[in-house]
Amino acid sequence: MLSASISAITACTSGSGYEDMFQNHIDTGGASGSTTTGQQASIGDLTSFDVTVNRAALAEYENVPTGDEDYLEYADNDFSSTVTIAYDGDNATVSTADGVNITKSGGHVTVNSTAKGIKYIVSGTTSNGSLKLYSDKKYELVLNGADITNPDSSAINLQSKKRAYIVLADGTVNKLTDGTSYKNTGSEDMKGTLFAEGKLLFSGSGSLEVYANAKNGIASDDYILIRPNTNIYVKATASNGIKSNDGIAIRGGVVNIEVSGTAAKGIKTDTEVAITGGRTTIIATGGGEYDTEDQESKACAGIKDSTFTMAGGQLFIKSTGAGGKGISSNLYTGIADGEIYIITTGKQYSSNRDTSSPKGIKCDGDINIDGGSVMVRATGGEGSEGIESKKALTVNSGAVQVYAYDDAINAGKNITINGGNVFTYASNNDGIDSNGTLAINGGIVIANGTTQPEEGFDCDNNTFTVTGGTLIGIGGTSSTPSSSTCKQPVVLTSGSSLAANTCITLYDSNGSSIITYKVPRAYQQYTLLLSAAGMKQGSSYTLATGTSVNGGTEFNGYFYGSGLDVSGGTTAASLTLSSVVTSGGNTGNMGGNAWGRPF
Numbered sequence: 001m002l003s004a005s006i007s008a009i010t011a012c013t014s015g016s017g018y019e020d021m022f023q024n025h026i027d028t029g030g031a032s033g034s035t036t037t038g039q040q041a042s043i044g045d046l047t048s049f050d051v052t053v054n055r056a057a058l059a060e061y062e063n064v065p066t067g068d069e070d071y072l073e074y075a076d077n078d079f080s081s082t083v084t085i086a087y088d089g090d091n092a093t094v095s096t097a098d099g100v101n102i103t104k105s106g107g108h109v110t111v112n113s114t115a116k117g118i119k120y121i122v123s124g125t126t127s128n129g130s131l132k133l134y135s136d137k138k139y140e141l142v143l144n145g146a147d148i149t150n151p152d153s154s155a156i157n158l159q160s161k162k163r164a165y166i167v168l169a170d171g172t173v174n175k176l177t178d179g180t181s182y183k184n185t186g187s188e189d190m191k192g193t194l195f196a197e198g199k200l201l202f203s204g205s206g207s208l209e210v211y212a213n214a215k216n217g218i219a220s221d222d223y224i225l226i227r228p229n230t231n232i233y234v235k236a237t238a239s240n241g242i243k244s245n246d247g248i249a250i251r252g253g254v255v256n257i258e259v260s261g262t263a264a265k266g267i268k269t270d271t272e273v274a275i276t277g278g279r280t281t282i283i284a285t286g287g288g289e290y291d292t293e294d295q296e297s298k299a300c301a302g303i304k305d306s307t308f309t310m311a312g313g314q315l316f317i318k319s320t321g322a323g324g325k326g327i328s329s330n331l332y333t334g335i336a337d338g339e340i341y342i343i344t345t346g347k348q349y350s351s352n353r354d355t356s357s358p359k360g361i362k363c364d365g366d367i368n369i370d371g372g373s374v375m376v377r378a379t380g381g382e383g384s385e386g387i388e389s390k391k392a393l394t395v396n397s398g399a400v401q402v403y404a405y406d407d408a409i410n411a412g413k414n415i416t417i418n419g420g421n422v423f424t425y426a427s428n429n430d431g432i433d434s435n436g437t438l439a440i441n442g443g444i445v446i447a448n449g450t451t452q453p454e455e456g457f458d459c460d461n462n463t464f465t466v467t468g469g470t471l472i473g474i475g476g477t478s479s480t481p482s483s484s485t486c487k488q489p490v491v492l493t494s495g496s497s498l499a500a501n502t503c504i505t506l507y508d509s510n511g512s513s514i515i516t517y518k519v520p521r522a523y524q525q526y527t528l529l530l531s532a533a534g535m536k537q538g539s540s541y542t543l544a545t546g547t548s549v550n551g552g553t554e555f556n557g558y559f560y561g562s563g564l565d566v567s568g569g570t571t572a573a574s575l576t577l578s579s580v581v582t583s584g585g586n587t588g589n590m591g592g593n594a595w596g597r598p599f
Helices: none
Strands: 081-088 091-094 100-105 107-113 119-128 129-135 139-149 157-158 164-168 173-177 192-196 199-202 207-212 216-220 224-226 230-236 242-244 247-260 267-268 272-284 289-291 296-298 302-318 324-342 347-352 354-356 359-365 368-377 385-389 392-404 410-411 412-415 421-426 432-434 437-440 444-448 462-468 470-475 490-498 504-507 513-518 523-531 540-545 549-552 554-555 558-560 565-567 570-576 581-585
Touching: 081 100, 081 107, 081 139, 091 100, 091 107, 091 119, 091 302, 107 119, 119 129, 119 289, 119 354, 129 139, 129 412, 164 513, 173 192, 192 207, 192 581, 216 470, 224 462, 242 247, 247 267, 247 302, 267 272, 296 347, 296 354, 359 368, 368 462, 444 554, 444 558, 470 558, 504 549, 523 565
Parallel strands: 081 119, 107 129, 119 139, 129 157, 139 164, 139 173, 157 192, 164 199, 173 207, 192 216, 199 224, 207 230, 216 242, 224 247, 230 247, 242 267, 247 272, 267 302, 272 302, 302 324, 324 359, 324 368, 359 385, 368 392, 385 410, 392 412, 392 421, 410 432, 412 437, 421 444, 437 462, 444 470, 490 581
Antiparallel strands: 081 091, 100 107, 289 296, 347 354, 470 523, 490 523, 504 513, 504 540, 513 558, 540 570, 549 565, 554 558, 570 581
């Protein structure tokens, strides 16, 4: 969660700075997006953070599990028989071992092995060479200062279905480059600069640079594991950065990926991407295309998978191409911990009457957020939504902050917020939009929509339940919570001519602040929805504008917590909570949808 302690009295008619606890990884120098009123949103880092390649190493501790064969330290692994391959221009010097046969053609080396326990140590430089390896057994491949360019195909082609333990030797820089086109070698796969038929298991504190000019950067027909202290950079100009058939696990390390090909993905798998540590940065700049086989428009993405899970580490994504997405999952997205920062700037891509819309996080299934920090900015225009679930979206904990041109948060079936801090800002649509039901049971939930007919909270005419938490919704109009299901009092009021960065406060009858919020945009007409645990049915409240704040904690304009002192302001409405859902103040100019009528 981004928060700032306000130590001086602030008249809430001007912007204030925001302390960024992740300053080492975010550039806050960018300009904010514009709103429909021409005012700049005063919501801090959400409108200004940037994502750039960061190759700086991390100081990581790794708790190596016992009994896991994917780890080089597995008890049964003994790669004590060494084979060396040293490149020097158009030649290579090699050693061999029992059960290992090596052939050469200039700098192109082919290994055939039936032996167990072989460690291959690869070093040296070639601008016209390669390594192709066939092995009946799992093996260790140490890159010890290797720089291999193959102008005709993959730099390293591992034609073995066994585990490949790729070790980046400490203190070394390794570089792999493929050609701009691949020569046909029959039925064998050549899917990337570094390709393996089997599992690719990366470890070691050296670095690896992969340059892909024709196909993927790193590819496996099985799965890929990246361990702590590794440092991998991939630049792919024609296809995907890192691709696998059976999953990608990032448990640590530094991973930087840049892809610029049409509809290319930074990380792509047919199954699950699981991030539990490290720092991963992906920049995708390619445009969209129409897939004639699938008969649909497709676009670039930072991550494309069936299931995305994150339980630790940091993930930074910028997607700038038409229709581009940050994370796009087919089945499920689950975030338990870690930090996610996503920017999308591309506009919609349309071809053959089919459209791909830019999204920060998109899932065709459910999205669950159980912790961590998620920050999304999607500013490309129509269809640019921040977080979208085609089914159910649930927030149980964590900090979720979204700035979007279109809906900031959207779900097809229902949205449930049980806890955490949620802030949304839509410059041209709804702050939080459920096409089905909407339930808020806890947390701090702030939803900023644009002018009428758009809303802060929108669930059409479906059930809108409030049982707990702090709710602040503002827009041209609002869906009305359902009296039959609400357990915590809710008030709706409307007014006109509210300036950007004006502080609004709901005072109780004793003059104590129940809710204080600095509105980040100007409204000529607005509908305000407020609810908090301190509100009581039958009690009277006063809504004031232009209040001043001293102390407390701030979450994107919401002031709360110990030491908070709020005073002053001009009365905008006097409210008595006659029922669990009360409409009060100047409500004559509210949109029809706020009262359950269709547009």
